[in-house]
Amino acid sequence: MTYVVGYGPHENDRGAIELACQLARSAPQPVVAVSVIPRGWGTPAAAGTDREFAHWAETVGADSAALAAADLARHPEIDGSAVWVPGRSVPQTLLEQAEARDAEILVVASSGDAEPGRIRLTSKTDRLLHSSTVPVAIAPRDYQTSSGVARVTVGFRDDDRSWSLLTRVAEICRRSSAKLRVVTFLVSPVRRPVTSDVSHAETQVIDLWATQAASAQAEAAAHLSSMGFTPENLEVTTAGGPDWGAAIGSIDWADGDLLVLGSSSTHRLAQVFLGSSASKIVRHAPVPVVIVPGSPGH
Structure with a gap:
């Protein structure tokens, strides 16, 4: 290798x-x-x-x-x-x-x-x-570091590919003694006063996203705990904001961090393909990014 x-x-x-x-x-x-x-x-x-x-x-x-x-x-x-x-x-x-x-x-x-x-x-x-x-x-441009990989942040969407990616990254973290952070990015427009049925529906959708994300994150945490991760080497969180820059900037980043994202393509000829969300995350990421192709059938 x-x-x-x-x-x-x-x-x-x-x-x-x-x-x-x-x-x-x-x-x-x-x-x-x-x-x-x-x-x-x-x-x-x-x-x-x-x-x-x-x-x-x-x-x-x-x-x-x-x-x-x-x-x-x-x-x-x-x-x-x-x-x-x-x-x-x-x-x-x-x-x-x-x-x-x-x-x-x-x-x-x-x-x-x-x-x-x-x-x-x-x-x-x-x-x-x-x-x-x-x-x-x-x-990133002009990237320099003298550290190893201290922490891996994995973007988690609670779909089949994300679960497959999470397991693969967790195994890598265990081998390299790196900490693991599981992040679900939630980007939503600034909430407006509820003055119409449309605004009310928008607020309900945002709240539903947050509820679903919290449930999925709890499930991911339980899965990783069963693999031997402890609160000392595992963090599970959401990163939210009105745009991708704000969402990514809402969590801390440090030297030794690495961000891992999974392929979001469903096209059989594209092994690794950045969907619109992943492209925006990459554009705003302040640390190196690893794009992982989906496994067959995922």
Whole structure:
């Protein structure tokens, strides 16, 4: 098993390596930084041009791997290596590398135009999320840490996928001695005075959501207690607000935190796909996010 890092040859992807090393400190596995370099077409008519292109690509690849190796050298306690490979599609090549290297998690960085400390998907990462069969971890821009994973927050919706995800994350937390926090995000508009039947119905819906969430959370807590979790290493809570930023900001976040979300897609061809709610959570998350594909049948 490995942590495979997508390392862009023309970008500062140190955040992705920082995140991969953080994961490796908690659950030791080798970290492999992979730079994908454009592949030539190899047609006879373009033989001369293609040779020049291949030479350029090799130079870029070697330089990128050297930069990745230098970033990994900042973490001498981690078993890290850097390689470059040719490919015509960065997402597809990374997926092939993840499979070939038996990756436990595929780690990528945020877009270069994301705000510092925030996550923004690149077009390549977005395509990657639609087809990955392994979890994809996304580092906030300029991410740095010297800690391991101290606490894992899992987004819980009380559906089949969430229960499957919760069990998987709980097992990982037990192996890595990380604390577990189960959060149900409740986003609702600011309540208006009850001046019509519509407003009254809206208030009832919001109250029903909160009641259902509390019931589901109690069930989740009982399930996790049966797995050996105690109040010292388990927290179950809701995060509410009039918008996603307020809801996510209503709970504490610290160095060593990791947020895990499950796939919300029902399309059989999409292994990992961010639904509208998950996309908004990712956009406002102040910590690294791991997107986990649904298990078959979930």
